[in-house]
Amino acid sequence: MDEVPIGVTNLKRFKKMPIYVVEEHNDALQFIYAAIGGKKLPMEGTTLLHFDAHPDxxxxxxxxxxDARSGRKVLPLLQIENWIVPAAAAGYIGRVVWLRPPWAKQFSDGTRAIQVGDDAHTGLLRVDSKEPYYMSDALYSSNLVNSRKFELTVAELSAAEEINKIEDLASSLNISQPYVLDIDLDFFSTGNPFLSLFQSINLYDRLEPIFSFKLPENDDVETIEKVNESREQxxxxxxxxxxxxEEYGDLTEYNGIRSDLFHKVSDLVSVVSTEAERLNVxxxxxxxxxxxxxxxxxxxPYHISSEEEIRNLIKSFSKLLRTLPTPVLVTVxxxxxxxxxxxxxxDLIQSLVLQTLQNMYETDDPYLYYLNVNT
Structure with a gap:
């Protein structure tokens, strides 16, 4: 991104680079907003370097x-999968660089510009991206107002890559100060909590034909809008x-349309209820x-890494950071x-990541927010 973020020349500096460790990833945003309020980050256009198995x-x-543009008031409305784009809609984040492990493929690699704004008819936050990641949640709109552009770059970081490959990657990312380094520990080993839901009847696989949808064959606006509307319904x-x-435990008194989808869910309810009764849950x-x-x-994505894989990914992570400028702050x-x-x-991954950061940067002891949040 060639533009200089607004206010970048008047920034203050932390005496030592802070590291904030949270449990739920959306809790990281409060520290980014606080740094903006404290004039440690610019009011607009910050780059987020995001290591994660999920784009969020x-x-x-x-x-x-x-609401997305309401400053800190938006924070309680966000969850782990949707905390970044509202900050882009408010202008605080102008560029997201998602570094993904090899097993995470929700976006294709490369750079694209995305407009985010209010759907002109509903006022709901939407994007103009036609990528499957957004189409699958019916988040597309061709008619945006109050829109802003942000840039998304996606690249893969593999385990123990050679230094010349790391340097090429760093060069292609073109990271400049000031930026936020954001790390999800599931980048190094990734579980899928939904796989354990009634695993004995393969529930996660049974959900696919109910929730899946067909991507549009053409990407003209009219076709995309029809598919988006159908998916929304x-x-x-x-x-x-x-x-x-959730309220009644079955669909006997359901007043909605008895569609094909209703019958698919009814069949699922029968199978799940029988298994739940057997397990007494x-x-x-x-x-x-x-x-x-x-x-x-x-x-x-699902990939439980061996300890060797984790340590090799940490090596690549460390090599890459050494080729980049120092971030303003780190969220983990x-x-x-x-x-x-x-x-x-x-705990192993966290200790390796924090040790890497403390060896590389001048920093205070990490602030373990996740230990204090409920006290």
Missing amino acids: MLIDRKLKGE QIEELENLFQHL TPDWWAIYAGGCTRDQGGL SRSTDDGYCPPDQV
Whole structure:
């Protein structure tokens, strides 16, 4: 990105670079906003260098654009999968560089410009991107107001890459100060919490034909809008069905249309309820719905790394950081309570990441926000 972020020449400096460690990834955004408020980061156009097994670049389908631009008031409205784009909509983040491990492929590698703004008819936050990642959540709009452009660059970082490859990668990323270094520990080893939901009946696979949809064959606006509208109706119907299940436990009194989708979900309810009775548990229908929402486009990445793989990825991570300028601040997300970073590996990965950072930068002891958040 060639433009100089607004206010970049008047920035203050931290005495020592802070490292903030959170549990849920969206909690990292408060520290970025605080740094902007403290004039340590520019008011507009910051680059986010994002190491993660997931892009975290969805949008809450019910989030209004005006709420995304409301500063810190938006923070309680965000979740782990949708905290970055609202910050781009507000102008705080102008560029996202997603470094992905080899097993995460939600976006193709390369750079693209994305417009984010308010859908002119609903006021809901939407993007003009026609990529499957956004189409699958019906987040496309061809008619945006109050829009801003941000740049998304996606690249793969593999384990123990040779230094010349690392240098080529660093050169292609073109990272300049000031920027935020953001690390999710599940970059190094990635679980999928939904795989354990009624695993004995392969529930995660059973959800695919219910939640999947067909991508448009053409990318002209008219075709995209029709597919987007159809997908939106599918998601809303599924949400209504599972909300009813959460409240009543079955679909006997469901007042909605008895569509093909209704019958598919009814068949699923029968199988799940039988298995739940056998296990003497109550189905968590919202968790099942959440799992289903990840089943479009093949499902979530899953790769439990060996300790050797983790250490080799740490080496590549370290080599890459040594070729880049020093960030203004670092945010680290554990992502283990929700099952994305394996609980039996998270402490090892965290210690290796923090040790790497402390060896490389002049920094205070990390602020372990995740230990203080509930006290």
